[in-house]
Amino acid sequence: MFTDEEINAIENLITEQDGRLYIRCQITGRDKIAKPEEIVRQLWIYRLMNRYNYPRDRIRVESPVYFGSSAEPRFADIVVLHEDLEHPYIIFEVKRPNRRDGLEQLKSYCNAQGSPIGVWSNGNEIIRLYKEEPNIFVEIPEIPSYGQSLRDILAQRWTIKWLEEHDELKQGKTTLKKILLDLEELVLGNAGVDVFEEVFKLIYAKLYDEWTGLNDPSYKLEFFVGDRSPAEVKRAITNLLEGAKREWPGIFEPTDRIKLRDNHLKVCVSFLEKIKLFNSNLQIIDEAFEYLIPQVSKKKEGQFFTPRPVIDMVVKMLNPKANEFVIDPACGSGGFLLHAVMWVAGGIISGKPLPENARNFAQNKIYGIDFNEKAVKIAKAINLIVGDGKSHVYKDNSLAPHTWSDETKSGLRGRLLRFPSDSVKDRENQEKFLFFDFDVLMTNPPFAGTVKERDILRLYKLAEKNGKLVDKIGRHILFLERSLQFLKPGGRMAIVLPQGLLNNTSAEYIRRFIIEEARILAVVGLHVNTFKPHTGTKTSVLFLRKYTEEEKQKIQQIRLKYEGEWEEFLENLKEKYQNLSWDSPVDEEEIPEELRSFLETYFENREEIGELPTxxxxxxxxxxxxxxxxxxxxxxxxxxxxxxxxxxxxxxxxxxxxxxxxxxxxxxxxxxxxxxxxxxxxxxxxxxTLAGQISLVLNDERITEAFKKYWLDGKVMKELDYPIFFAVNEKPIKDESGEYRYKKNPDGSFVLDEHGHPVIDHDLDEIAEAFIKFAKEQLAKGDNHFDFWREKDGSI
Known part of the structure; x- marks a missing residue:
């Protein structure tokens, strides 16, 4: 929050005495132990005197505050007095960095002393409160300077340019999530409303206000408090919401209204008015709604918002084109879809009209499905705004197309894969909505929970193990297969999965399914902190390209080539293990590798034959x-x-x-x-038992057939043998507590992007660049699985 000049001035007040650090108070002249909270206080005193120009005699420290008949006073950290040098004008409550408590304490001081302004700060953040009535506080955009009246502050009218320059999200001063935490403490926690719905209305109204300003630079923003009464603020925000509903219909019902009480609404607007929502990637909106969607829901459904650096990496690696159809079957708030539009647009989402190709892409090529109503509401809203009033985001369960609404079926019917040479399969697909022809798929499916419904399980090969339908299966496993169903032959995809799926022995059958259906392009291991604080599950992003029919035929030809060798291999095994029964001794070291691997994959467990229980x-x-x-x-x-x-x-x-x-x-x-x-x-x-399992493999027709497929799969893999791009995210996006890590300059300040926002510190951009280099190298060698990185003129 503070400049180098302010910090240097306070450092000069610090001295060492008998091995301890002391700081001289600028008001009392006395030395005090240089605790972090005291340093924050002295920084504010310096700013009050040098930026706001208040004379020293109007500033008090540790000023007593009396409550009713209580004989023992409390002490306010800093008090700026009125010109009469008697009555408090501004009361400060300061805390050491990273502390967030003290807001209620500050309000009680203001009420007890009759101070109209209260300021809370921990040195990294600031909250400026104006007491309109006892217990009704609104935030004001600035602290009045010496000689400036409160009315001067409140009567300001802003354009979008002014908001851009004073945006409090810049330089990491605050975040929308922190603002919502403050609002929850002040009003939302006890407002008796659906917090998600009401905040969503406010953000929708504010986006419309900014959008109007971006398209008319002379427009004076209406989303502000100023010197307006609660009723006047309510009228202005209601008008903005109605304008948003007309411009971007389909999110709210025509009868939906703001349900916050007028004075509560005024407090909320006062906290939101000085932030600009239309920034480089709308990430701040994601962060806000990730906070608003209940923690219980997130844990139960295992659905977490994907950090934007991960989304950027995926989009950059898959390189979606303006003429391609893109889907996310577990779209959440629509991050992958929005960033695909940004990628095609060649830059940021500013609120102004997109280039024609990107506008057409946003309106007609982007699709999303999700079962979480609140997440869909966010995704729909963002896609409507970016897509200039059009959206293909639907609330339904991607895994269960037989339960889809008429709206979802109607919206996705045009994307169904057709089978012109198989009329029966084509008709069945038109009825069941199983296979689609999307070019690109990007998704982070929910990890938690299992699917038990048999009418869903029977739609998927992965729900069948050893010839039987399983009782239940992880939802993310089915999403892997469902994602391939959404892709056309030759389509490409990226899916976030638990890393265990890629390396646990028990998941071997899943990996073999992947290899049968698609070419693996890349695997990127994400840092364990990526989805904190919600989960510490280690995850990876799997990049695939679905095989074409020609490629599947080639694989079948490889299988046929090894049929004779299989028969010989099986006969040798039968001879080696003839007359084997379940309790026969077997030397594990002599079991052929292919058979040993199949036994571990096919059979659930193995036990030693021990003594009988008593x-x-x-x-x-x-x-x-x-x-x-x-x-x-x-x-x-x-x-x-x-x-x-x-x-x-x-x-x-x-x-x-x-x-x-x-x-x-x-x-x-x-x-x-x-x-x-x-x-x-x-x-x-x-x-x-080991011997029994071998006997079953060689004598049970169904199990023998499964082993044959497994053995032939191994031959196919060896013949196809191709390079795969592997990378590990070593520089975490977030710290252990789940907060983003930002790049710092040598002086400790944040590195800022061209829009003034702090830059997240990570290595995912480097991974994406390395993949692009790898893809172009493979393309140069004639591997057309990477042709999505070929230039328009055919060059690499």
């Missing part, structure tokens, strides 16, 4: 295991049951030899039923 522990262990494994019994219990059934079988067979004719028929039925139970137990036991 009768005392059997029930206890079985109950615990059943609870853990949904009814699965320990291997030892199954072996014991098998042994007991075999003993009963032997007795029945012995009885059969001497039984009479009538009894023989009954015994044969009983023996058949027993044998069936034993066979079932042997299969279950075999699935959990």
């Amino acid at each position: 009768e005392e522990t059997e029930v206890e262990e079985t109950d615990a295991t059943e609870e853990k494994n949904r009814g699965k019994k320990p291997l030892a219990v199954l072996i014991q049951e098998k042994s007991e059934l075999e003993e009963v079988l032997r007795e029945k067979e012995e009885e059969l030899r001497s039984a009479k004719a009538g009894r023989k028929a009954e015994l044969k039925k009983e023996i058949k039923a027993l044998q069936k139970k034993i066979d079932k137990l042997i299969k279950e036991i075999s699935q959990r």
Whole structure:
């Protein structure tokens, strides 16, 4: 907040005495211990005297404040007196950096002393309050200077140019999220309204006010408090909201109105009036709504706003073109879609009309779907504003097209993939909305939660394991397959996934599915802090290009080439492991690598054959295991049951030899039923022992076929063998607490971009540049999977 000149002046007041640092107070002349809070106080005293020109005799420190009949006073940090040198005019509550408390304390001081102005600051942030009535405080845009009246401050009218110059989001002075935290403490927490809805209305109205100013430089902004009454402020903001609803319809109902009480609305407007929302990428709006969407909802749905540097990297790497159709099937607030428009527009979203190609792209080529109503509202609003009144953002569950609304189906019908040579498949797709022809897909799907609905599960190959439909599966896993369904053959995509999906042994079948369906272009590992404070899950961005039909045919030809070799390989295995039963000894070191890998992937687990449980522990262990494994019994219990059934079988067979004719028929039925139970137990036991698993692979037709596919997949991978771009995000976007890390100059000040906003410190831009170089190198070698980086004239 403070200039080098102010900081240097205060540093000159600091001395060392007996190993401790002291600072001389500019008002009392006494030395005080140089604690951080005291340094902030002296910085403000210096500014009051040198920028605001208040004489020293009008400034007091540690000024007593009395509350009612209380004999013990509290002490205000700084008080600027009226000209009568008796009554407080401005009261300061200062805190050490990063402290956020004290706002209520400041208001109580102002009420007790009758001071019209209160200022809170921790040296990094400032809140300036004007007391209109007891307990009703609004923020004012500036502290009055010496000789300047409060009315002079309140009566100012601003143009968009003035707002641009005085934007308090510049230089990192504050953030929209911090402003909302302050408003929650002052009014929103107890306003009795839906905070999201009311703040959204205010932001929508403010965007319209700025948009009007950007398109008419002489326009005087209406989103301000000034010296207007609460009713006058309410009238002005209501008019702006109505204008926004006319210009960008479809977000609010015609009957929607601002529900905040007039005095509460005035406080909110006073805090928002000096920030400019139309900045380089509208990131500040994302941050605000990420705060507003309840934490419980975020944790339950696992849906977190993607940091803009990650979005920028993805868009830059995928290079969407003005003539391509783009979708995000879990679009949230629409960050990927907005940045795709920015990329095509060649720069920022300023609020002014886009270039014609970017305008057409925003209006006709950008699509989004999300199941979170509030996130969709944000995405729709931003896309309407950027797209000049048009938007293709829909509220629905991308994973369940059979539940889509008529609006979603109507909006996406034109993007369905057609199958001219297969009329049955084409008709089915027109009914079920499974396959689409988007050129580019970018998404960060929700990680939390599982899908259990069978009508959804049966739509996906990944929901089937070992020939059976799973009971449940992670939502993000289905989003991976669904994303490929949205892409046309040859389309490209980027998806944020938990890193475990790319390296856990249990996820091998997912990786093989990916390799079957698409060419892997790149994998970028994100830092663990990327989605903090909401989650510390380690994530990666996976970049794919979906195979064309020709490429799939080529893969099929490779499979056919190795059919003969497979038959020979299988016969050798059968010879090696002939007469193998579930309890046969097997040397793990001698198992061929392909078979060992398949066993680990196909079978859920493996147990050692140990001692049988005693009768005392059997029930206890079985109950615990059943609870853990949904009814699965320990291997030892199954072996014991098998042994007991075999003993009963032997007795029945012995009885059969001497039984009479009538009894023989009954015994044969009983023996058949027993044998069936034993066979079932042997299969279950075999699935959990090494020898048994090998036996099943070689003798169970369905499992043998699965192994064949697995083995042939390995041959395909070796033949296709292609380079993949790998990178790791080593410089985190955020710190451990989830706050953005900004670049600093040698003097400790923020590095600012061309719009005056702090620059986030990260290495994702370098990763994107390295990928582009890699892509062009592969293109030069004839790899057309990277042809989206070819220039318009065909050059590289």
